[in-house]
Amino acid sequence: MAPRDDQRARATSLLAAHLLHSGLAATSLRQLAAAAGVSDRMLLYYFADKAEALAAAMAQIASDIGAQLADAIPLGPKLPPATLIAIAARITTTPDMKPYMRLWIEVVAASARGEAPFPAVARQIATGFRIWIEARLDPAGLPDPVGTAALILATVDGLALLDVCSEDGITERAAQAAQLPGI
Amino acid sequence: MAPRDDQRARATSLLAAHLLHSGLAATSLRQLAAAAGVSDRMLLYYFADKAEALAAAMAQIASDIGAQLADAIPLGPKLPPATLIAIAARITTTPDMKPYMRLWIEVVAASARGEAPFPAVARQIATGFRIWIEARLDPAGLPDPVGTAALILATVDGLALLDVCSEDGITERAAQAAQLPGI
């Protein structure tokens, strides 16, 4: 009905695809507008400002990640930390997940720099990750299950970070090492 | 003797301090010049361009990190992975190391974006980290010591990443969890 809302939704999807493909490298207003197939003038008609456009795209991406994670490991019996680390490492190093994790690294850095809207976005996504892990972690015998969940999250994020700045193959070998007992 | 080289060295140190304090948030030519206490015109007299100025500052920081790491754990008997993870986590979550690790995250993201000179810088620093770990890791019983070293590096980096986008205290609890046996 309202063309504006339709166009806004369409632009949001195109922006999300653009961010997944190019990261935060090309995020000027005009570049975003080009990616969304509209003029910069219209992008600012659909969204209040650049930050809102980015936030909308990131929200869609975050919901994608959530769905993918929920699909990958449905809620079931609680798992011990070693098992959960192994599984999480295997999932997040999947080629399908690579663009997501790469973007995630850039979002965290932009958040560290205080660049709107990324501090809020990063907090939201990190919380999503944390909840996913905590919901699947067996707390039995753990002195601090939240700390352990955070460690698992850190390990997974670290693998993603490694993937950005290392030669090919190293990340896979690290993920493999994460599946050994006693580490 | 040559005032230019003196000034260049002085500027490099001031730039390094600036990056450690502010990350990559304020890295326009004029902001860098202000941090170095010179005019933008002179900064480009000391350095060929902005990328070279950043590279010089980052090189100094990288050498600082190297020295700090070498001091923290001198070469000695090779350690099993669990011990090494615990030690590395304790070192890198020290308040002293916090600015370094935070900057490191931003450098990796800038590298992912292809922003000069960070791809080269990130590769160099990551290699330094990796060598430090491999030199201290006991490969006995490990099917892929390099993969295990990479995993340790990933864990440490992941803790740093977590530190950027989580509430206070979580990183410490995760680092604590990393010191438990059997994870």
Added chain:
DNA sequence: CCAATTTTGTAGCACTTGCTACATCAATAG
């Protein structure tokens, strides 16, 4: 069909970006 409202284009503004041309001043070599 007219009026009001929503949607879209054109043009541009004030500002920042990395970098440079040019002139000037100081110091040093002959």
Added chain:
DNA sequence: CTATTGATGTAGCAAGTGCTACAAAATTGG
């Protein structure tokens, strides 16, 4: 003392930034 070189300031350029004023067109309600 002069001539050359090194060092520094002033001013500015072309491109890009986020965003906006204004008007024309399209759509909708009566």
